[in-house]
Amino acid sequence: MIKYIQKTPTADEFNCLTNSVGWGVREKSIVNKALNNTLFSLCVYDDENLIGYGRIIGDETIFLYIHDVMVVPKYQHKQIGTTIMKLLLNQIDEYKKVNPSIRTYLGASKGKEGFYEKFGFISRPNDDLGAGMILY
Ligand SMILES: CC(C)(COP(=O)(O)OP(=O)(O)OC[C@H]1O[C@@H](n2cnc3c(N)ncnc32)[C@H](O)[C@@H]1OP(=O)(O)O)[C@@H](O)C(=O)NCCC(=O)NCCS
Structure with a gap:
């Protein structure tokens, strides 16, 4: 049975998941520090197996990042990713109660922009905003 649970996964679970989607694995200490510095961590389990995940980082008032x-x-194409996003956005609504102008960012993987557009995310640059930039 598929369950959506707010909890921090273990580093091994997280690495298993990132590896399954082609993002590789990181040292456990790095993963643990990242996960412990997370505001909201959402796990999807099928029985005991972590099969989906999403998290929010940020300061809860001005800046959030999915x-x-x-x-x-x-497990893809079964609406699990959509449900993860809906639950993350529900949590973001909670942060919005403190500051309705809170900004939520994300970086879409190449080709995944359409998935996030369904939830109202827009690509930058546009008429109002400059490019989202990254330090390599
Ligand atoms: C992105 C991801 C989380 C989506 O998860 P999912 O459970 O397959 O998503 P859903 O089943 O809820 O998708 C529902 C619908 O969203 C739309 N959708 C999904 N990916 C899309 C894309 N790249 N472009 C446009 N629409 C997309 C489709 O309409 C899709 O329906 P379909 O699966 O029947 O085609 C999944 O593909 C994934 O884990 N990819 C690898 C990791 C990754 O790239 N994550 C994004 C990081 S920015």
């Missing part, structure tokens, strides 16, 4: 949204390939 990161690491992923679903194990075998």
Whole structure:
């Protein structure tokens, strides 16, 4: 049975998931620090197996970032990614109660822009905003 649970996954679970979507694995200490510095962590389990995940990082008032949204390939195209996003956005509505102008960012993987557009995210640059930039 598929369950959506707010909890921090173990580093092994997280690495297994990132590996399944082609993002590789990181040292456990790095993963644990990242996950412990997360505001809201959403796990999707099928029985005991972590098969989906998404998290929110940020300061809860001015800046939020949705990161690491992923679903194990075998479970993709079953609306699990959509449900993860809906639950993350529900949580963002909670932060909006403190500051309605809170900004939520994300970086879409190449080709995944359409998935996020369904939830109202727009690509930059546009008439109002400059490009989202990244330091390599
Ligand atoms: C992106 C991801 C989380 C989507 O998860 P999912 O469970 O397959 O998504 P859903 O089943 O809820 O998708 C529902 C619908 O969203 C739309 N959608 C999904 N990916 C899309 C894309 N790249 N472009 C446009 N629409 C898309 C489709 O209409 C899709 O329906 P379909 O699966 O029947 O085609 C999943 O593909 C994934 O884990 N990919 C690898 C990791 C990744 O790239 N994550 C994004 C990080 S920015």
